[in-house]
Amino acid sequence: MAVLVALALTATAAACGGDSDDSSSSGKTLVMWTFKQSHVKALEKVAEGFAQETGVTVKVEAYGPDDVFVTKVQAAAQTKNLPDLFEVHTTGDDFAWGAAGLLTDLAKDVDDAWLNSYLPTVRQDGLVNDEFYQKSLAQDAKTKGIQVGQRWSVPLTIGTFGIVYANKQRLTDAGVTTAPTTWEDFISTLQKVKAKNPDNGGVTIGFKAPTTGLEWFMQPMAYGLLGPDKFHALFGKDKSSNFSSPAGTQVLETYGQITPYWQAGTQSLDIDAADLAFAQGKSSFDIGGTFTLAFLAQNGMDPSNVVTFPVPAPANGAVKDLSLAPFTLTGVSVSATTKNRDGAIQWLKYLAKADVSATFAKEALDIPPTDLGADPSTAVGPVLGAMIASFGSGPSAYNPGDTSYRPGAYDGVPVASTLMDFSPLKKKSAADTGAQMAKQIDAFWAKQ
Amino acid sequence: MAISTIAKGPSPTRRAPSRGRSRYRRSETAWGYAFVLPAIALFAVMGVYTIVYGFSLSFASWNGFTPEWRWVGLKNYADLLWADPQYAPLVHQAALNTMWVMIAVPVLTVLVSFPLAVLLNSVRRLKTVLRSVYFLPHVTSGIAVYFAWVYVLQPDGAINLLLRSLGLGSLQQPQGFLGNPTTALPTLIVITVWTSVPVAMLLYLASLQAVDPSLIEAARVDGASTWQVTRRIVWPLLRPITAIVVLLALRDSLQGFQTFLIMTNGGPGNHTNVLGLQTYRLAFLSQLSPTLGLSSALGWMLFVGALVLAAINVRVLRRVT
Numbered sequence: 001m002a003v004l005v006a007l008a009l010t011a012t013a014a015a016c017g018g019d020s021d022d023s024s025s026s027g028k029t030l031v032m033w034t035f036k037q038s039h040v041k042a043l044e045k046v047a048e049g050f051a052q053e054t055g056v057t058v059k060v061e062a063y064g065p066d067d068v069f070v071t072k073v074q075a076a077a078q079t080k081n082l083p084d085l086f087e088v089h090t091t092g093d094d095f096a097w098g099a100a101g102l103l104t105d106l107a108k109d110v111d112d113a114w115l116n117s118y119l120p121t122v123r124q125d126g127l128v129n130d131e132f133y134q135k136s137l138a139q140d141a142k143t144k145g146i147q148v149g150q151r152w153s154v155p156l157t158i159g160t161f162g163i164v165y166a167n168k169q170r171l172t173d174a175g176v177t178t179a180p181t182t183w184e185d186f187i188s189t190l191q192k193v194k195a196k197n198p199d200n201g202g203v204t205i206g207f208k209a210p211t212t213g214l215e216w217f218m219q220p221m222a223y224g225l226l227g228p229d230k231f232h233a234l235f236g237k238d239k240s241s242n243f244s245s246p247a248g249t250q251v252l253e254t255y256g257q258i259t260p261y262w263q264a265g266t267q268s269l270d271i272d273a274a275d276l277a278f279a280q281g282k283s284s285f286d287i288g289g290t291f292t293l294a295f296l297a298q299n300g301m302d303p304s305n306v307v308t309f310p311v312p313a314p315a316n317g318a319v320k321d322l323s324l325a326p327f328t329l330t331g332v333s334v335s336a337t338t339k340n341r342d343g344a345i346q347w348l349k350y351l352a353k354a355d356v357s358a359t360f361a362k363e364a365l366d367i368p369p370t371d372l373g374a375d376p377s378t379a380v381g382p383v384l385g386a387m388i389a390s391f392g393s394g395p396s397a398y399n400p401g402d403t404s405y406r407p408g409a410y411d412g413v414p415v416a417s418t419l420m421d422f423s424p425l426k427k428k429s430a431a432d433t434g435a436q437m438a439k440q441i442d443a444f445w446a447k448q
Numbered sequence: 449m450a451i452s453t454i455a456k457g458p459s460p461t462r463r464a465p466s467r468g469r470s471r472y473r474r475s476e477t478a479w480g481y482a483f484v485l486p487a488i489a490l491f492a493v494m495g496v497y498t499i500v501y502g503f504s505l506s507f508a509s510w511n512g513f514t515p516e517w518r519w520v521g522l523k524n525y526a527d528l529l530w531a532d533p534q535y536a537p538l539v540h541q542a543a544l545n546t547m548w549v550m551i552a553v554p555v556l557t558v559l560v561s562f563p564l565a566v567l568l569n570s571v572r573r574l575k576t577v578l579r580s581v582y583f584l585p586h587v588t589s590g591i592a593v594y595f596a597w598v599y600v601l602q603p604d605g606a607i608n609l610l611l612r613s614l615g616l617g618s619l620q621q622p623q624g625f626l627g628n629p630t631t632a633l634p635t636l637i638v639i640t641v642w643t644s645v646p647v648a649m650l651l652y653l654a655s656l657q658a659v660d661p662s663l664i665e666a667a668r669v670d671g672a673s674t675w676q677v678t679r680r681i682v683w684p685l686l687r688p689i690t691a692i693v694v695l696l697a698l699r700d701s702l703q704g705f706q707t708f709l710i711m712t713n714g715g716p717g718n719h720t721n722v723l724g725l726q727t728y729r730l731a732f733l734s735q736l737s738p739t740l741g742l743s744s745a746l747g748w749m750l751f752v753g754a755l756v757l758a759a760i761n762v763r764v765l766r767r768v769t
Contacts, residue, residue: 067733074512096736100513142511142736208713264603265624267716282604411737414534420717425629427717443533 029057030343034087035069036330037062038294039157042363049359050350056343058085065272077102084338085347088153090125090328091401092142095132097333098152099145104334107151109345117352118155118369121393125328125369126153131404138408139447153331154348155369157361159290160324161400162220162311163387169305170197170284179309183221183254186312190261193284202263204283206271207424210416215400217258217287217311218419222251223398224313224322232405237445244431244438252422252430254314261285262424275299287311290387291329294365303383310390323392327401328369407444415440506744511736518738524745535730535742541718542726546702549637549722554697556641557648558690564645565652566678579653586646594710597639601625626712629719636720639707644700648693655689656682688765695761702754723750 034040040062047058061083063069070093076082082102088094097103107127115123128150136143146152164186166179171189174196180186194201206212223231226247233241234248241247263283266274271288272295278286279301286292297303313322332351334344350356357368358379367380367388377385391397403410415437422433506524508517523531528539568578585593600606603624611620621628625635659682667677705724708714714721714729721729723746730743 070736071732077513093736096511097513100511101515102513140509140738142738144738145514208715210715210717264622265627268598268602268624268627268712270713409737411534411735413735414538414718417715417717420715424623425716427629440534446533 028055028340028343029059030085030338030340030347031059031061031083032085032087032332032347033069033072033083034060034062035064035066036087036364037064038298039087039360039364039366042360042366045363046351046356046360047347049356050347053350054343054346056340056346058347073097073102080337082335082337084335084340084344086333086335087156087330088333090153090155090331091132094126094153094331094333095128095136095143095146098128098150099136099143102336103152104336104338104341104344105150105152106154106334106345106348107149110151110154114154114349114352117354117357119158119326119371121326122155122158122328122369125155125401126331127151135403135408140409142409153333154352155328155330156332156351157291157328157330157364157366158326158369159329159367159387160326160391161216161289162324162398163287163289163292164309164311165278165286165288165292165296166193166307166309167278167281167284167305168307170201171307173197174201179307180312181309183224183257183312183314183317187257187261190258190285194261197284200263200282201284202261202266203258203285203287204263204266204269204274204277205287206269206274207267207420208270208273210420211412212271212274212287212416213423214412214416214419216289218251218255219400220311220322220324220398221255221313224311224319225251225254225317227318228395230318235406235410235441237442239438242438242441243434245434248434248438249430252419252434255419256423256430259423259426267420267424289329290326290367290384293383293387297365303381306383308383308387319396319398321392321396323390323397325393325397325399325401326367326388326391327399407441407448409447410441410444502744503748505741506748508741509738510740511734511738512740513736514738517741520741524741525749528742528746528749538718538721538726539723539746542714542721542723545633545720546722546724548633549640550698550701552634552637553640553644553701554694556637557644557697558693560641561645561648561693562652562683562686562690565649565656566682568649568653569656579650582649583646585642591706591710594639594707598626598711601635603627626720627716629716632712632716632720636707636711639711640700640704643707644697647696651689651693652686655686659685691761691765695758698757698761699754702757703750 032043034043040060043058043060047060051057063072066089073082073086073093077097077100086093086097086103088097094103098105128146128148130148132143133146133148135141136146166189170193171177174189174192176189176192180189190201190203205217219231222234225231226234230241230247234243234251236242239245243252263277266277266283269277274283275286275288275292275295276299277283279296279299286296293303293306293308296306310322310324313319332348334341334348338344351360352370354370354372357370358372360366361368361372361380361384365380365384367384372379372388375385376388379385380388418428418433418436418440421427421436422430428436505517507519507521509520509524510517526532527535530536564582568575568582571578601624602608603622605624607625608620611617621631625631663681663685664677667681672680703724705722705728708720708722708725709728712720714725727743727746727750730739730746
């Protein structure tokens with residue numbers, strides 16, 4: 001197996017080594033890699049305008065899903081065969097690759113005039129601040145090597161997790177006319193829809209990637225239930241307030257109320273399959289993010305038959321008007337080996353223009369990092385517009401992009417796998433699950 | 449004396465053919481090297497290089513991007529076995545699951561393929577057609593087949609439908625056979641057996657056709673039943689084949705993980721994670737964490753395990769043959 005791993009890296013690297021023309025280009029063509037198939041056409045469309053304006057062509061290539069994209073970049077890095085630009089997970093891939101020397105530091109290029117193109121809440125995304133630097137010092141940190149002040153990407157799309165997609169027709173058939181605003185309302189809605197549609201009235205989520213249940217669903221609800229400080233403490237070392245505490249058990253028991261309403265077999269579905277099940281009517285609810293809409297539309301779901309709302313908080317929760325704060329989901333980075341750095345920077349600036357950004361958003365059904373004006377619906381349609389309108393900020397808004405309260409080497413997968421044993425698998429009690437989750441988080445703190 | 453001089457001195461009559469043979473030998477040797485060189489070069493690059501590279505990696509921490517590795521010595525091995533509270537429990541659970549697979553797959557493969565081969569050997573008509581039919585799972589094995597199995601095993605899949613139609617509704621799995629942690633691993637074991645039976649059956653069939661018919665005829669004359677012939681004559685004669693089948697199944701169980709990766713990715717939760725899959729996850733699904741060294745270390749431990757199994761098998765083979 002060790003040989004297989006090495007062989008795979010070598011072979012992939014060798015395979016990529018032969019097609020140097022396909023990656024980093026010189027002169028008038030830039031090559032951009034993305035892991036999002038839904039962004040290809042949109043980027044190509046705005047690239048036409050860029051070519052007319054500057055004479056520089058942008059060739060967009062998609063490699064997905066995410067792990068394939070990462071492996072592709074790994075291999076290309078070994079053979080020094082990187083493209084000019086990457087679409088990256090902001091404060092994830094960009095920091096790791098920047099630290100490894102794969103990217104160009106954009107700190108000196110991105111001036112105030114450029115930054116002002118973006119919404120104020122996301123202007124700093126892609127920039128290494130002291131918090132990220134301190135986290136990078138942890139043992140096994142993915143971003144070891146970054147320095148304060150470096151900028152490894154600029155925003156391309158923003159959004160958030162924790163959006164519930166519901167089948168409008170089925171809600172209406174079940175007598176539900178307004179989107180639930182509390183957790184209790186949500187459970188009651190699930191009950192009504194399930195009663196009306198026993199075979200396909202449930203909730204799907206891509207549990208094959210277990211973090212979806214934890215990060216997209218339970219965490220927003222827990223934030224609303226406990227409030228910011230107690231929510232952050234769940235991931236702390238203090239046994240009186242972390243997942244093994246009564247507060248942790250309360251969160252898990254509340255989350256457990258969803259168990260009867262999971263669509264049968266959702267624990268075996270990956271994210272795309274879960275979204276597909278919803279689009280095909282095999283479930284009535286789907287948990288995702290702002291980015292889910294594009295996939296649903298691509299797979300035949302009529303956006304006008306979709307109701308969206310944020311995962312709600314319990315009525316007696318600490319946060320009464322829970323909303324979701326947007327953060328930069330994906331950004332664009334420039335590779336360290338590009339032969340046309342100026343052209344790449346020009347392309348990034350072009351993407352940040354309000355009209356270009358709106359065209360991209362409309363085509364990709366995704367949310368841009370720029371200001372779309374008072375009525376975003378005109379630029380990106382009513383469903384996405386409604387999501388944008390529901391974004392919040394401040395202490396009452398849960399921000400999935402804020403990871404400051406978690407240990408530096410935190411990895412959600414084992415924690416989320418344990419949570420699955422509680423719901424939907426019903427293999428462990430809430431207290432046992434909380435204790436196990438706390439133990440796993442403690443292991444990450446030990447590496448701090 | 450003259451004879452002695454001729455014998456010891458240089459002989460013009462013998463020198464010429466000797467020089468010719470030498471030239472011929474040198475040329476032959478050069479051609480030999482020329483033919484072998486590509487294979488040696490290929491082995492040096494794809495074999496020696498990757499083995500040395502992979503082994504070195506098992507003593508380092510690296511995420512596949514940074515220009516330099518961070519040397520950690522034997523820490524990766526210790527972390528996987530006991531030291532790291534994040535990785536060690538995962539490896540322990542994967543090892544337990546792998547152990548069940550290693551027990552169940554060889555046993556079930558023999559239990560299914562041997563009787564199937566005996567039956568197929570006794571069939572007089574359509575033997576070739578049936579042999580091809582039974583060999584189909586091996587020929588068609590691949591990603592598409594595993595995806596097909598996933599659909600068949602879903603809550604609304606064909607297996608549940610079949611059970612319902614047969615009045616065996618109590619055996620249905622409302623969460624699907626892969627969604628229930630109790631049935632997920634056994635289901636994957638069955639799929640693995642399904643893919644390993646064809647080769648095993650073919651090996652048995654080939655050996656059955658080599659069994660001396662006079663042995664069976666003599667037993668029949670002595671009044672032995674079909675069961676007794678199979679149990680007392682055929683089965684002992686085929687023991688070496690059984691040893692090979694078991695070894696192949698053990699190796700597949702220890703190192704194979706594609707079925708698990710495609711069908712469950714170790715889920716639900718972590719209930720079907722196996723060591724091969726864990727190695728793959730550490731290498732390619734670790735979200736940029738520096739775990740390629742851990743993956744390599746686990747790979748080498750699997751290699752040692754496979755080596756031990758092979759050694760045991762060689763001894764067993766010697767004993768039974």
